[in-house]
Amino acid sequence: MATQKEIRAELKKLNRQIADLRKELHVISPKRTRRNYNGVVLYEGPSLIDNAPIVAIATGLIWPSLNRKTGDMVHVWIMRADTPPVEAFYTDRDKSVCGDCPLRKDSEGNRICYVLLHQAPASIWQNWAKGEYLPLVDYPEALSLISRKAVRLGAFGDPAAMPFELALPLIQGSLGVTGYTHQWQKDFALPWRETLQASCETEREAQEAVQAGWHYYRIISDYEEARKEEIFCPAKTGNTQCSTCGLCDGRSANVVTVVHGRGKRFFRRRFGNGDAAEDADEQVKGDEEDSALW
Numbered sequence: 001m002a003t004q005k006e007i008r009a010e011l012k013k014l015n016r017q018i019a020d021l022r023k024e025l026h027v028i029s030p031k032r033t034r035r036n037y038n039g040v041v042l043y044e045g046p047s048l049i050d051n052a053p054i055v056a057i058a059t060g061l062i063w064p065s066l067n068r069k070t071g072d073m074v075h076v077w078i079m080r081a082d083t084p085p086v087e088a089f090y091t092d093r094d095k096s097v098c099g100d101c102p103l104r105k106d107s108e109g110n111r112i113c114y115v116l117l118h119q120a121p122a123s124i125w126q127n128w129a130k131g132e133y134l135p136l137v138d139y140p141e142a143l144s145l146i147s148r149k150a151v152r153l154g155a156f157g158d159p160a161a162m163p164f165e166l167a168l169p170l171i172q173g174s175l176g177v178t179g180y181t182h183q184w185q186k187d188f189a190l191p192w193r194e195t196l197q198a199s200c201e202t203e204r205e206a207q208e209a210v211q212a213g214w215h216y217y218r219i220i221s222d223y224e225e226a227r228k229e230e231i232f233c234p235a236k237t238g239n240t241q242c243s244t245c246g247l248c249d250g251r252s253a254n255v256v257t258v259v260h261g262r263g264k265r266f267f268r269r270r271f272g273n274g275d276a277a278e279d280a281d282e283q284v285k286g287d288e289e290d291s292a293l294w
């Protein structure tokens with residue numbers, strides 16, 4: 001019969017083996033994981049764009065977003081699950097969450113998209129990789145927090161990369177939803193037609209989107225390019241924020257905005273007429289501020 005000393009030694013040995021196994025499997029001990037209740041995991045699974053693993057995380061549940069354009073909204077980030085966002089950008093793996101979006105890096109490495117990948121997306125991805133965010137099923141209180149705010153789908157990444165049904169609790173349970181998709185021509189994006197704006201860069205695309213039953217959000221190079229039936233994004237004039245405006249809900253209006261952010265030069269070169277307004281960096285500053293509270 002084993003003595004108490006031998007039993008204790010055996011237990012110690014077993015604990016060491018379990019710890020080694022956890023390390024091997026990259027399982028973080030729940031005791032040691034810091035929980036971040038400001039965010040919740042909505043989806044972990046294949047991208048509807050190319051089947052690669054992606055993750056969708058909603059943040060801003062507790063701490064207010066400092067993004068000056070959107071105001072205090074819940075922000076949903078869609079990212080590759082197996083690759084941090086900056087690396088995904090350099091390796092073209094971001095295609096799984098951005099699809100054929102023309103604002104992605106082109107063959108010369110020029111990028112129009114204003115999202116600063118090394119800031120909020122990088123830090124949210126790291127928090128998720130450390131296991132800080134709970135999945136929605138283990139954090140039901142998240143829904144009641146979300147119900148007090150409007151939701152911005154696709155603060156980074158295209159919402160249509162995730163199954164529509166999984167976003168329904170947010171869509172139905174929040175104060176309102178805004179969002180955009182460049183996948184509007186794809187069949188898998190159809191369920192999103194009355195929730196997201198079709199993202200367009202040309203007038204022709206905008207007309208095609210309308211014919212296909214979408215409302216759109218069109219980026220233009222200059223104010224003069226807007227058509228009279230289109231509505232200028234009121235956030236550009238500083239009169240409102242997305243959290244109270246809500247026009248980009250896939251049902252209400254066809255919206256235009258003049259290109260802004262660091263990629264505006266490349267946008268004009270690719271789509272525009274050359275002489276656009278120099279109004280750029282407001283949105284960029286807003287997004288930079290936004291990274292403070294993940």
Ligand code: SF4
Nearest residue numbers: 233235242245247248
């Ligand atoms: S139109 Fe309204 S909801 Fe859409 S981007 Fe502008 S402020 Fe936001």
